[in-house]
Amino acid sequence: MADEEVAEQGELAITRTGDKLRLAREAAGLSLADVASRTRITQRHLEAIEKSDFSELPGRTYVTGFARAYARAVDLPEAEIGAAVRRELEEDEYAARPAYEAYEPTDPARLPTARLAWTLAIVAALLVSAYGVWRFLSVEPDDALIAAQNRDADASEAPATVADDAATKPAPGPVAADAPVVLTGLSEVWIGFDDATGKTENWRTLDPGETYEVPPAYIEQFTLRTSIPQAIKVTVGGRDVGQIGPADTLVKNISLKPADLLARAEGNDSAGAPAATPAR
Structure with a gap:
């Protein structure tokens, strides 16, 4: 008893x-x-x-x-x-x-x-x-809320405008096609990796100053999402691709392939401001 x-x-x-x-x-x-x-x-x-x-x-x-x-x-x-x-x-x-x-x-x-x-x-x-x-x-957060945030992100997509002084900027040096993709937290930030269906299979947080090199398998299979674009720095072979979306806005479908990120970096350089359209 x-x-x-x-x-x-x-x-x-x-x-x-x-x-x-x-x-x-x-x-x-x-x-x-x-x-x-x-x-x-x-x-x-x-x-x-x-x-x-x-x-x-x-x-x-x-x-x-x-x-x-x-x-x-x-x-x-x-x-x-x-x-x-x-x-x-x-x-x-x-x-x-x-x-x-x-x-x-x-x-x-x-x-x-x-x-x-x-x-x-x-x-x-x-x-x-x-x-x-x-x-x-x-x-x-992983069904209705994320779906609503996705709709907000889609609605906020708009083409970037070209700055008048774009032609005066020097052309960046070449970057290898298989250059490492590194994510750096500028402040504490949540990031997720989506599969081809848009489902978030993996997520993690980056502390301020913490770096994370994206594995090659992730680069091929997943895209990046985050709700605080201004809190993360994305580099390809050491080259900063610029802010990946408007501040405090959920962005998704950000391609992690070096060629796509370099194209985004060139678009940011020519526009003089971060592009608001996530890569498809």
Whole structure:
């Protein structure tokens, strides 16, 4: 009887999704480094997921997607893990809301009209913000939200204009067709690699100053996507190809082939500004 009570208390102690992921990883004999290799997610972000400390992640937009990738790596049902993480996000957001206390002034001299108006405005703004965050976090980042971002990216595509002084710029030196493609984080930035169907198979984050040389297999099979184009530097054989899209806009279908990136670099040089049209 005592053993059953201890077992029951142990089960009740596992109240967070991160605990379930950690126990599944340990049961599979995997280390955090093994999961990081499978998911392309940094170890410190995986540790934050295991602790259910979502504030340590680069942005709550990707919390559910990271948790689902972790679940796939340890053979847990990703849909259930995603739903559980969303519930925890909603609970954390609700707990952070300020308690509202009704106040009825009896003496107008003690609470001027202007002060009451400001109080009501602040309370209304907090309620609207909380509702907006709840609506934002209730959408799955790897289906409806990403689909909406894709539509925004397609709608924002426009040809680059040619600058008047393009002819005065010196022609860059030749770059080998098999030159290495290197991604450098200018600030913390999320990047993903899409297959031919547009599905994001792999993703990772780059810390400020971190470099990542794209494997040859990725160059041939995948295209690049990111939601913070200004936070990533792309070079081919050491040559900067310029910003790959408008700031704070989801860009996708960025070809990683050196020839395509060099063509993009030449277009950026002639336009004098980053091209807004991702490579197809």
